[in-house]
Amino acid sequence: GEDVEQSLFLSVREGDSSVINCTYTDSSSTYLYWYKQEPGAGLQLLTYIFSNMDMKQDQRLTVLLNKKDKHLSLRIADTQTGDSAIYFCAEKGGANNLFFGTGTRLTVIP
Amino acid sequence: EAQVTQNPRYLITVTGKKLTVTCSQNMNHEYMSWYRQDPGLGLRQIYYSMNVEVTDKGDVPEGYKVSRKEKRNFPLILESPSPNQTSLYFCASSPSQGSGKGEQFFGPGTRLTVL
Numbered sequence: 001g002e003d004v005e006q007s008l009f010l011s012v013r014e015g016d017s018s019v020i021n022c023t024y025t026d027s028s029s030t031y032l033y034w035y036k037q038e039p040g041a042g043l044q045l046l047t048y049i050f051s052n053m054d055m056k057q058d059q060r061l062t063v064l065l066n067k068k069d070k071h072l073s074l075r076i077a078d079t080q081t082g083d084s085a086i087y088f089c090a091e092k093g094g095a096n097n098l099f100f101g102t103g104t105r106l107t108v109i110p
Numbered sequence: 111e112a113q114v115t116q117n118p119r120y121l122i123t124v125t126g127k128k129l130t131v132t133c134s135q136n137m138n139h140e141y142m143s144w145y146r147q148d149p150g151l152g153l154r155q156i157y158y159s160m161n162v163e164v165t166d167k168g169d170v171p172e173g174y175k176v177s178r179k180e181k182r183n184f185p186l187i188l189e190s191p192s193p194n195q196t197s198l199y200f201c202a203s204s205p206s207q208g209s210g211k212g213e214q215f216f217g218p219g220t221r222l223t224v225l
Contacts, residue, residue, distance in 0.1 A: 096160070103152050103153075
């Protein structure tokens with residue numbers, strides 16, 4: 001599969017912004033995704049960005065895409081304790097397959 | 111409610127004892143997939159299926175089998191489980207390629223321990 005990389009851990013204080021970074025390899029990916037996994041649960045789609053976009057904003061979430069550097073980031077404004085979870089970056093490959101990163105465990109400190 | 115269900119949610123078994131983890135979706139999705147999640151490795155794809163009777167290997171298919179006899183079901187079979195298959199397993203489904211953003215819908219996971 002494709003090589004999608006993320007840092008494993010991130011800690012932030014409640015109310016601060018969180019930035020989770022991801023690098024991917026397939027420049028032909030049409031969609032890139034951020035999934036959230038809460039403790040003991042499956043993955044849920046948080047947001048996504050189409051490859052011809054540079055930025056997408058959805059309430060407290062901002063996704064930035066740098067196609068030249070194959071870099072994707074997720075910014076969470078005003079991070080809350082309920083945002084504590086594992087966040088997975090994923091790129092869409094052929095045949096509807098998704099290639100996931102290692103996941104970043106976000107810990108929000110009250 | 112649109113959902114992907116997996117059974118069992120938790121399973122402890124012994125080496126060599128055949129087991130099946132079931133996966134079912136009620137969204138009429140053509141595409142289904144199995145992943146395993148291990149610490150520090152993220153999700154790795156085991157097998158996927160584009161439609162009934164069509165299955166393909168993912169990145170880590172060794173030791174696993176699948177079947178897709180009906181559109182809604184995609185069971186994962188471990189013929190002779192080994193301890194290195196201890197993991198958290200997720201089933202996912204998606205509408206067919208080309209229809210929308212390709213979002214995959216995940217089941218709640220099956221935690222398997224092989225002693």
